[in-house]
Amino acid sequence: MYFFVDVFLPLPLPKPYTYQVNEEDYKLLFPGFRVAIPFGRSKIYTGIISRKHKVSPQTYKPKFIDSILDDKPCIYPFQIEFWNWISEYYQCSIGSVIKASLPATLLLESETKVIKNNNISIDKNSLSDEEYLVYEALENTSLNIKDVIKISGKKNAIKLLQPLIKKDAVLVKQNIEERYKPKFQKVFSLNKNFNKPTILKKTLESLKKSPKQLKFILSLIALSDQKNKWINAKKIYEKSCTSASISRSLLKKKLIIEKEIKLDRVKYDGITHPALQKLSxxxxxxxxxxxxxxxxxxxxxxxxxxxxxxxxxxxxxxxxxxxxxxxxxxxxxxxxxxxxxxxxxxxxxxxxxxxxxxxxxxxxxxxxxxxxxxxxxxxxxxxxxxxxxxxxxxxxxxxxxxxxxxxxxxxxxxxxxxxxxxxxxxxxxxxxxxxxxxxxxxxxxxxxxxxxxxxxxxxxxxxxxxIKLPEIKTIDLADAHRKKKIKGDLSIHLIDSISKTLESDKQVILFQNRRGFAPILECLTCGHMPQCVQCDVTLTYHKNTEKLQCHYCGYNIPIPVMCHSCNSTNIITKGSGTQQIEKQLNDLFPNIPIARMDWDTTRGKNDFDRIINSFSSQKIKILVGTQMIVKGLDFKNVQLVGVINADHLINFPDFRSHERSFQMLTQVAGRSGRSNQRGLVLIQTYQPNHPVIINVIQNNINSLIDLELNDRRLNSFPPFVRLVRITFKNRNIENLNIASDWFTNVLSQSFKGKILGPVFPPISRIRNYYHKQILIKLDSRASRLHFKLILNKTKKSFESIASFKSVRLVVDVDPY
Incomplete structure (x- = not known):
């Protein structure tokens, strides 16, 4: 009798693969175990067992598993059920779910190692220059593929190694290395034999000629207590002003003993207050x-x-x-x-x-x-x-x-x-x-x-x-411009309010949901605006690096001195990002500490904490930020919140723009006046009478909900329907058009619901891939289940057509 297990791999595969096991392993294994399995010609991956059975696959001969990585299942059954639901509902492979779920240390992959075959001698003169360099390097150590590329300067390492493999000059092996490294700490304790006072006294007397060793022992005794007799080596070295050489001498004399204890990397050492805050x-x-x-x-x-x-x-x-x-x-x-x-x-x-x-x-x-x-x-x-x-x-x-x-x-x-x-x-x-x-x-x-x-x-x-909710007022930007009561992007009213807030030793938050210095650089002579070479977007000016940068692919160029099109030097920036607001504030308030919180300033692990802690401790008086600053942060001393331009949020081309702008404006307003004094919120806008703005001022969420639900019911948008967006991506625009049209036509033949598109999205090219989208509206559970069956069949047919192999298909369920 044969025994089999189905295994999920951390790869974008449509189904689990079946592997053979012996009877002993079959009895040991259960769903949730990690196993090392061969996949492809020689690669070894970590797989997760989803089920065990005795039915051999019909279309391929199953391989044997390489090894069992756990003593017990490391995945609970409910997780496998949850992964299956995520995969099925959101139309993605189970492998991508596993990659998102497990730390990379639990998903070991083999690494290709190249080693010299010492049993074979070859004529080095017959080797090419690149082959010779690699062969010479193998004299001293084994190499991985990256090493081979680095030494030879060739990108295709496998092609380079092929002649050496044919000559049996080198061997290629797959190694699995554990990536998780527990953190250990060395600790010392006095030997139990010297715990008695009489023996301890003799020991201390014997160490009088070795003052450093004596100091080490005395420090160890001083730091020890009834609860903890094992003391951190670093603490003893610091207290006794000694080093590891002293502890080694004492270990030889068997006066102390040592061991290593495993430490938890994430540990809280602060003071706890078990009594919870009394509820109002x-x-x-x-x-x-x-x-x-x-x-x-x-x-x-x-x-x-x-x-x-x-x-x-x-x-x-x-x-x-x-x-x-x-x-x-x-x-x-x-x-x-x-x-x-x-x-x-x-x-x-x-x-x-x-x-x-x-x-x-x-x-x-x-x-x-x-x-x-x-x-x-x-x-x-x-x-x-x-x-x-x-x-x-x-x-x-x-x-x-x-x-x-x-x-x-x-x-x-x-x-x-x-x-x-x-x-x-x-x-x-x-x-x-x-x-x-x-x-x-x-x-x-x-x-x-x-x-x-x-x-x-x-x-x-x-x-x-x-505490009262903050007072919310609007500043009409059209009126401010007409009366020339504006400096840069800040109205005189907002500037005066910032000054008064700072005078009363309170803090200010300014919200601008656009990073960088300016989104557009334009030549006033010919109208040319520098574009990304890989995406259909203009490059954003970043002042701190003096570069124009694409926010989609990262492409950047130095800020041009003259226009790339007509060589004119008459170049200006248009629009404002957080960097420009920060600069304007520094010009207006030169002696006030100002900080910026956006994606550019929070890339490091501790950058969030550094900015938040500095603002909480009032080292920073004005904080400028994107939507990062509106999400649940609690600052007791913030008295004024300013919104630089609310229209960017309200006019965004999305069916949820009114809902989202209400949420964002209400949330950012909520950062103001969270202690004793009532806060103030100033919203700069060209549309002071817009329903969203009015509802934010009145804190009238019910009015907004009624308007939005009615509008979405009439136009068939969530929550009354479910949306599925399918995006097609390809470097060739003609192939993309043919593929998206074919897919839409085949889908619409079987599915009679609403299919919108295919159309180009607002940004139709990203990283040199052209995009086209279709949007499907599903109005009932039955239609959703029916659509999934049709979609999977259409995808299989689509993937079987050779000319569409290069077209990437992305399915996004609930894309909002």
Whole structure:
């Protein structure tokens, strides 16, 4: 009898592959085990077993697995079910889901190693120059493919190695190396034989002629106590002013003993306050309301105005869960807010809190993964961005999605293109957990589900401590320009308000949702604007690097002295980004510390924390930023918030632009006046009477919801339909047109729903790939299931046509 296992590979493959195992391994293996498997001619990958069976595949002969990597399954069954749902719903390969789910340290791949064959001698004169260089290098050490490319200067290393392989001069092997490296710390303790006072006294007397060794022993005794007799080597060296040579001498004399202990890279050493913040009457009312709803429904919405104290309510729910031994996942839309939230949570829950996001290095991510898998005491509360949804929770009882309306919860590239809020709701169904969605400005999808009684709801309609919501005023930019009451991009009214705020020792936030210095550089003589050579966009001027840069592919050129088209020197910038606003502020307020928070200033691991901490400690008085500054940050001393131009948000060509602009403006306004004094928000706009602006001023979310729901119902947009966007990409525009037309025609023959396109998107070329899109509207669950079957059949037919092989197909479900 033969035994088989189906294995998921971390590759964009349409299905798992079947491998053969012996009877002994078959009894040992279960779904969730990691195995090293050969795939292709010689490559070895880490695969995840999805099921075991005794049915041989009909179309190919199965290979044997190479080795078993675990003693027990490292993936829980619910994770495999969750991966399958993500793959099926979001129309992506299971391999791409696995790559997004597991730390790279758990997905080992073999590396090609080239070694010299010492059993064969060859005539070196018969080798080409490049072959000779490689062969000589192999005399001393083995090489990987990158080494061969570097030594030879040739890009095609395999082609170069082929003659050497045929001559048996070199051997090619596949090696798997462990990438995770635990962190260890050396510690010392006094030998147990010398614990008795009489023996210890004799020992100390014997060391009088070795003063440094004596000092080491005395320091070790001073640092030791009943609870901890093992002391960090670094601490002893510092206290005794000694080095490793002294400890080696003492080890030889057997006066001390040493060992290495494994350290947790992510550890909290601060002070904890176990007593939670006392809830106000309004918070208690919302808490009991949600508690009641959670007994009947699995998903509830906590809708509370900005600074109403939603986090304190979350904490009470979290405490209830971890007191019962459960785990909690607290999702945040941006890494920028995790640092503030972590500090707050750790002050109450201490080492039970860990953060998981893309800024963690590989070893940190692996350790958090292992802690969550084992449900250890230091991983009861996980605060993280969307990727933390894939962690191996052993007992996840509650998922909190804070700022649930945020677009950052949607993954756009690469696959899987999932929405963390929606995926968390499905995950909660699998593991029978509860979900709390929180926001001051909930998404229309969530409001729609509340109205249908699908979700429960609790409200917080006033700020904590009875603080009033900020006063919101508009500044008419058309009027300011006409009366010449504007300097650069800042109206005189806004400048005066900034001055008054600074005089009262308060802080200012200015919001401009565009990075760089200026989006356009234009020649006034011929009208030429420098374009990206790889994308259909103008290059953005970045003043700090004095370069024009593409924000899509990274292409950049030095700032031109003269026009590339007519050689004129009459060149100006148009439009404003955060860099230009920062410069204008520095000119107006030269002695005031000003900082900028955008993608350019927050690339490093600790850049977010550095800027936020400096602003929180009032070292920075004015903070200019993009949408990073509007998401849940809490600054007690901010009195004034200014929006440089609200029209960019409102007029954006997207069916959600009004909803998103309301959310963003309300959220940025919520950063103002979060302590005792009422805040002020000034919105610069050319449309002061626009319904979105009026609703933001009146904090009238219900009016906006009614308008938007009515509009979307009439025009068939979410939440009344589901959208699927299919993007075609190719370097050849003619081939792209033929391929997209063919796909649309074949799809429309079987599917009778609404298909819009194919059309070129606003930016039709990125990284030298032309793009075309079609948009499908699905109005019922039956039509969604029917469409998926048709889509998969059409994709298979499309991929079988030779002329379309170079056309890349990207399916994005719920692309908003």
């Amino acid at each position: 009457d309004h918070q208690n009312k919302a808490y009991f309301s949600l508690n009641k709803e959670l007994k009947e429904k699995n998903i509830v919405l906590l809708q509370g105005v900005t600074s109403s104290g939603k986090t304190a309510i979350y904490m009470k729910f979290i405490k209830n869960i971890i007191d019962k031994g459960g785990q909690v996942l607290f999702l945040l839309p941006e890494i920028s807010i995790t640092s503030q939230m972590i500090v707050r949570f750790q002050s109450y829950f201490g080492n039970q809190v860990q953060a998981y996001h893309s800024k963690n290095n590989l070893n940190e991510r692996t350790e958090i993964w292992q802690n969550v898998y084992s449900s250890s005491d230091n991983a009861k509360v996980i605060i993280g961005a969307r990727s933390s949804l894939f962690l191996p929770f052993k007992q996840l009882d509650l998922i909190i999605v804070d700022e649930e309306h945020e677009i950052s919860y949607k993954q756009f590239d690469p696959a899987p293109r999932y929405h963390a809020r929606d995926a968390s709701i499905y995950l909660s169904k699998i593991i029978n957990a509860k979900v709390i969605l929180g926001s001051a400005t909930p998404s229309l999808e969530t409001i729609y589900n509340v109205n249908k009684k699908k979700y429960g709801v609790g409200y917080l309609n006033e700020r904590f401590g009875g």
